[in-house]
Amino acid sequence: MPGEAQGLARPVESDTVRPAEEVLGTGRSQSAGTFRFWLADQRWEWSDEVAIIHGYEPGTVRPTTELLLSHKHPDDRDQVANTIARTVETGEPFCSRHRIIDTGGVLHHILVVGDDMRDDNGDVIGTSGYYIDLTNALEEDRRQTLDGALPELYSARAAIEQAKGALMLIYGITEDQAFRVLTWRSQETGTKLRALATQLVSEVTTLDSSMVELRTRFDHLLLTVHERM
Structure with a gap:
């Protein structure tokens, strides 16, 4: 033990x-x-x-x-x-x-x-x-999130995919895990998934650091991005 x-x-x-x-x-x-x-x-x-x-x-x-x-x-x-x-x-x-x-x-x-x-x-x-x-992909959460956001998901797909890609690159996680992190922040902050993803993508391009510093800066961005929407 x-x-x-x-x-x-x-x-x-x-x-x-x-x-x-x-x-x-x-x-x-x-x-x-x-x-x-x-x-x-x-x-x-x-x-x-x-x-x-x-x-x-x-x-x-x-x-x-x-x-x-x-x-x-x-x-x-x-x-x-x-x-x-x-x-x-x-x-x-x-x-x-x-x-x-x-x-x-x-x-x-x-x-x-x-x-x-x-x-x-x-x-x-x-x-x-x-x-x-991140052990489980939480398919139930994925379904609930998509069911609630499906009408706007198609127009938001690009931003969500880009945000997932950023999370996958920075944290070295899978696509399902990246989606889980995005939906977690969306639910916690009461922010629509598309809006959160769009803002995250718009701000991630301003990060210019070494990989270690980039991870630290991205963590701060992930925890505070909803405050600037």
Whole structure:
């Protein structure tokens, strides 16, 4: 069994990161959750949903870097450890796509989307964002989304396909997983899928950085694009 329970996981509450129950909605699968990481004492907080993704009952585990790494797939562990070390060293947000193994031995494909966490003076004090479980394609969500948006989907197909392509390139995920991320942001922000995709495509062309910086900038864009619509 990967890792051991250490204390209690505390729900993440923030003005910038919404509770995962608001993201997912009542009765939906626990496929996304929030996290925070403080640089000063390297302290983690998980929402209940992130604990569940890792196989823990809410309120039974206190996340630590050691615990996080114990759940990573052996082939991905060094990559995640280096990403966390870079976050501690540079203050850049913790962002990653990797595999974890939960307490029941089940493999999950995870996308971590993070952004800067700042104090009242604007100084970076950590990173906060979302864990998204991409293990399943969520065909039910796809059908529900398409059923609700079908009349406008045909005229919006180009923007949606381009936005999916950007997500696939930046995160190295499949087409179905990219669609899942788009629909997740659409549902969470109450924004129409076409409008979100169109705005995302229009802004992604302004990103001009190295691949590592591009991923960080894209994470910020993905989490904030709805605010400029």
